[in-house]
Amino acid sequence: MGLKRIVTRVFGDDSFVTTKLDAAIGWSRKYSLFMYPFVTACCGMEYMSVSSSHYDLDRFGAAFPRFSPRQADVLIVVGTISHKIAPVLSRVYEQMTEPKWVIAFGVCTCTGGFYDNYATVQGIDTLIPVDIYIPGCPPRPETVIQGIMMLQDKIQKQRQEY
Amino acid sequence: MGRATEILRARFADCFLDAHEQHGDETVVLRPAGIAAVAAFLRSDAELLFNVLMDVTAVDYPGRTPRFEVVYHFYSLPRRARLRIKLPVPEDQPEVDSLTPLWKSANWYEREVWDMFGIRFRGHPNLKRILMYEAFEGHPLRKDYPIKKRQPLIGPMN
Amino acid sequence: MADDMKQDPEVERRDNPAAAAAEDDDDARRMVINIGPSHPAMHGIIRIVTELEGETVRKAEIEIGYLHRAFEKSAEHVGWNGVMPYTDRLNYVSPLINNFGYCMAVEKLMGIRPPERAEYIRTIMAELSRVGDHLTCVGASAMELNAFTAFLYFMAARELIYELVEDVTGARITIAYGRVGGVRSDLPEGFIPKALGFFKTIRKNIAEVHGLLTRNRIFYDRMRDTGVIHAADALDYGIMGPFLRGTGVAHDLRKAEPYHMYSRVEFVVPTGTRGDNYDRYLVRMEEMEQSLRICEQCFKQMAPGTHQADIPPEYLDANQMVDAAKHARTECLIDREARLSPNMEGQEHRHKRQVIADDKTAAMPSLGKTYSNIESLMNHFMLVMNCHGIRPPAGEAYAAVEGANGELGFYAVSDGTGYPHRVRVHPPCFPIVASLEQVLVGGMVADIIATFGSVNMIGGELDR
Numbered sequence: 001m002g003l004k005r006i007v008t009r010v011f012g013d014d015s016f017v018t019t020k021l022d023a024a025i026g027w028s029r030k031y032s033l034f035m036y037p038f039v040t041a042c043c044g045m046e047y048m049s050v051s052s053s054h055y056d057l058d059r060f061g062a063a064f065p066r067f068s069p070r071q072a073d074v075l076i077v078v079g080t081i082s083h084k085i086a087p088v089l090s091r092v093y094e095q096m097t098e099p100k101w102v103i104a105f106g107v108c109t110c111t112g113g114f115y116d117n118y119a120t121v122q123g124i125d126t127l128i129p130v131d132i133y134i135p136g137c138p139p140r141p142e143t144v145i146q147g148i149m150m151l152q153d154k155i156q157k158q159r160q161e162y
Numbered sequence: 163m164g165r166a167t168e169i170l171r172a173r174f175a176d177c178f179l180d181a182h183e184q185h186g187d188e189t190v191v192l193r194p195a196g197i198a199a200v201a202a203f204l205r206s207d208a209e210l211l212f213n214v215l216m217d218v219t220a221v222d223y224p225g226r227t228p229r230f231e232v233v234y235h236f237y238s239l240p241r242r243a244r245l246r247i248k249l250p251v252p253e254d255q256p257e258v259d260s261l262t263p264l265w266k267s268a269n270w271y272e273r274e275v276w277d278m279f280g281i282r283f284r285g286h287p288n289l290k291r292i293l294m295y296e297a298f299e300g301h302p303l304r305k306d307y308p309i310k311k312r313q314p315l316i317g318p319m320n
Numbered sequence: 321m322a323d324d325m326k327q328d329p330e331v332e333r334r335d336n337p338a339a340a341a342a343e344d345d346d347d348a349r350r351m352v353i354n355i356g357p358s359h360p361a362m363h364g365i366i367r368i369v370t371e372l373e374g375e376t377v378r379k380a381e382i383e384i385g386y387l388h389r390a391f392e393k394s395a396e397h398v399g400w401n402g403v404m405p406y407t408d409r410l411n412y413v414s415p416l417i418n419n420f421g422y423c424m425a426v427e428k429l430m431g432i433r434p435p436e437r438a439e440y441i442r443t444i445m446a447e448l449s450r451v452g453d454h455l456t457c458v459g460a461s462a463m464e465l466n467a468f469t470a471f472l473y474f475m476a477a478r479e480l481i482y483e484l485v486e487d488v489t490g491a492r493i494t495i496a497y498g499r500v501g502g503v504r505s506d507l508p509e510g511f512i513p514k515a516l517g518f519f520k521t522i523r524k525n526i527a528e529v530h531g532l533l534t535r536n537r538i539f540y541d542r543m544r545d546t547g548v549i550h551a552a553d554a555l556d557y558g559i560m561g562p563f564l565r566g567t568g569v570a571h572d573l574r575k576a577e578p579y580h581m582y583s584r585v586e587f588v589v590p591t592g593t594r595g596d597n598y599d600r601y602l603v604r605m606e607e608m609e610q611s612l613r614i615c616e617q618c619f620k621q622m623a624p625g626t627h628q629a630d631i632p633p634e635y636l637d638a639n640q641m642v643d644a645a646k647h648a649r650t651e652c653l654i655d656r657e658a659r660l661s662p663n664m665e666g667q668e669h670r671h672k673r674q675v676i677a678d679d680k681t682a683a684m685p686s687l688g689k690t691y692s693n694i695e696s697l698m699n700h701f702m703l704v705m706n707c708h709g710i711r712p713p714a715g716e717a718y719a720a721v722e723g724a725n726g727e728l729g730f731y732a733v734s735d736g737t738g739y740p741h742r743v744r745v746h747p748p749c750f751p752i753v754a755s756l757e758q759v760l761v762g763g764m765v766a767d768i769i770a771t772f773g774s775v776n777m778i779g780g781e782l783d784r
Contacts, residue, residue: 038358040365040387041779042412045456045493049482052475067359082783083314084295085365085386088357090316114405117309117390118302119294126317137494185428185717214558217746221733233731235718235746239555239569242576246718267558270754278392293385293783302393309393 025160029073029099030152031061036072038092041079043106043138055141060148069095074151075128080108081121093128099161101131101151106138113137164188166210166245174200179250187246194232194249198259204236204245205264212236212245215261218271220251220279224305228252230281234261251281260286278303349373355768357386362772363460364779366753372765380760380768382753387779395743399709400426401500403743408494410745411781413456414449414724416442416485418781419498422743424579425719425730426500429712432682436581438502438675440622443580445488445497446721447611447618451522452481453724453776454562454604454611461601461773462533465542470529477525480518487511500710501683502676512619519612526608534602543598547771549759550595558751561726562603563775567595573722585617600774641692682710709738725749725776747781 007017039047050057057063066072069092081089093102104124107113110133112122124130131154134147167181170190177196182189192200204212217235230251237244249258260283261268272283273292280301283289291298297315300307312319356367365386371379391410395403407422408415420442427434434442459474482492487508489495497504533539549559551567564571572589574582590606592599636644676683684703685696702708714736720729729746752775760768 039363041389042409042493044363045412048456048460048475049479049492053472054476054479079779080387080389082386082388083312084388085357086317087315088386092358115389115394117394118307118312119388119390121314121317140492184715185431187716187718189716214555216558216727217729217731217744219731219744221742221744223741233744235729235731239571244718265558266553266556266758267751267754270750291385293388295385302390305396307393309390309397 022160026156030155033062034066035074039078043078046138047078050141050144074101076103077109078105103132104130189246191248194258212238215265222305256281364777375764387783391784405496411778414453416445416449421721423498425732428717432501434502447614450611454608457776473525477522546767547597557755566592566600585614597774723748
């Protein structure tokens with residue numbers, strides 16, 4: 001284990017480190033984000049870019065998509081949510097186990113974007129709680145990476161349930 | 163005048179209403195009752211050979227009688243020719259014959275026109291909504307449907 | 321009364337136990353499996369309700385509409401120019417083709433012809449988009465068949481396409497680059513050598529994937545003779561594009577009804593023979609090469625050296641212009657443009673001029689002209705003010721381009737006001753998805769993934 005090696009190297013064999021349990025759990029949780037990509041629309045193209053080799057989401061421990069909501073930590077909602085798909089989205093969210101976080105990827109999921117009409121949901125936060133909003137239509141990969149780093153910060157700082 | 167217009171005018175004089183060639187698009191306006199016979203003819207005629215039904219849609223003209231216009235786009239692959247046929251459809255009886263027995267492509271297009279405009283297709287095997295959900299009321303592409311009138315399945319109105 | 325009782329199924333079952341048992345058996349053998357709307361092996365949201373017998377699909381029912389975003393309704397509530405960003409999001413994998421298709425419909429309505437250079441730029445950008453689309457389609461469907469490496473190679477190549485598109489349009493995906501009568505901006509300096517360099521890498525990646533997939537036993541077995549459709553059926557469904565060409569019909573709108581500059585370039589329309597997934601894969605792989613060839617020919621044919629619009633303007637310093645105006649020497653100002661700070665558009669490099677037809681009813685005057693003379697300023701106002709803007713004469717027009725999935729048509733109806741009366745899109749993958757109800761039947765469950773990958777379903781244009 002990396003941490004133990006560092007601690008032994010710096011302080012010697014019989015040393016130990018004290019930390020808050022919350023901080024330790026947060027630290028481990030934030031680097032093993034298993035995502036469930038709920039990809040519907042244009043933003044999916046940028047999600048593909050972010051998760052493949054060029055932008056390499058793996059650096060943040062967040063590359064591995066789990067295609068079952070039961071195994072995922074982060075629901076990443078990518079693309080416009082219409083009223084027809086809305087019940088499916090909330091069902092997927094309910095199936096995820098705690099602790100869970102939600103990223104709204106793209107302006108359609110944040111506010112509805114420029115689709116302000118009879119068919120679209122005006123922001124997924126009217127359906128499920130959202131942790132990080134990533135604006136942009138679609139957001140550039142750099143913006144997405146910043147959003148994910150902000151989520152990691154949030155996970156580190158929050159009160160951990162275990 | 164295009165060849166298809168000439169032939170249709172001569173052969174289907176009883177349901178021929180009008181024709182134009184605006185911007186080079188050959189267009190024929192017919193009485194709705196004749197569409198099934200005309201389409202069957204277009205498909206089988208050895209000279210015209212319109213073997214692809216490219217598109218079926220409708221346009222809403224509020225204030226005009228008849229209010230709706232169903233628009234067909236035919237394409238002839240061997241001749242590389244296009245033909246647009248328009249049918250004026252009244253508001254009180256929005257119904258035309260289905261072309262699904264002739265072309266499989268008509269199936270989904272006609273379902274979409276029913277979904278969006280509320281125009282029924284006589285003889286369609288499965289005329290139900292395609293883009294919207296069953297609980298949706300009204301037909302959104304009609305001009306009198308407000309663009310922001312939401313009917314959510316779950317969640318708040320906006 | 322007896323007849324009524326006969327029709328009651330419960331009574332019938334009681335009277336004829338052997339038939340009832342056979343029916344039960346049949347029901348037990350048949351299983352209904354719901355795939356989607358959010359399924360891991362499908363990019364895009366669609367629901368397929370399959371009825372299985374063992375692993376064989378006996379019936380498939382397709383439910384679409386999960387990404388219905390009311391494109392056609394929205395288009396009636398924004399001006400003719402305002403529709404442009406919405407068209408980007410129809411087929412978001414090849415947005416440039418959508419842009420130009422819509423522009424062509426409006427140009428047809430207004431009787432405008434774009435300048436030659438704009439047509440060349442459109443051809444180049446449309447072909448780049450097509451390459452990007454096929455890369456995504458083949459890459460994603462290979463990934464769903466577990467060939468993840470091919471996906472990564474193609475994503476790396478697509479990243480280069482995005483970089484080229486970004487250099488020209490300023491955005492990666494949703495570009496709003498088309499303008500009625502031309503394009504938003506000229507090609508930047510050094511674009512052609514950069515593109516030629518990138519083409520080498522893209523070709524290398526395509527060759528790499530050829531090596532990985534084309535003669536790969538697993539890939540071949542899963543693609544060959546699955547998802548078969550015959551030419552007659554494909555035409556019956558109104559299918560165009562690679563899906564039709566896979567069946568052996570060499571129909572391509574770029575050849576059949578040449579638009580842009582396709583009549584001046586040489587390219588081959590690849591076709592398959594069997595109409596199965598493997599043929600469609602080969603057709604797409606070959607089309608990418610042909611698209612790159614078209615781009616290279618356009619680079620050669622375009623007037624060399626000039627990276628500006630047809631007539632470069634005469635520049636005058638802004639303060640001199642003010643002086644001249646104060647002394648009423650306005651006659652010399654009409655053709656001149658004020659030399660503006662390069663930061664005017666919020667960027668360090670000089671903004672690129674648009675390449676657009678010289679038509680006041682549709683083309684926005686250049687920035688310099690808008691700041692220098694009153695005619696252009698008024699023209700600008702008339703085009704951007706609410707309730708003004710582009711006003712095609714009342715009428716209707718249908719214009720079609722060869723989208724990455726087939727014929728992409730725009731049927732525009734104008735009533736003479738600044739807002740479209742109706743904009744109808746003929747979506748290329750709509751008939752293909754409709755045909756799935758027939759194509760999937762008789763195949764295995766596992767074939768659904770391969771077939772669905774080769775359909776290249778794009779939610780934006782399918783559901784609009």
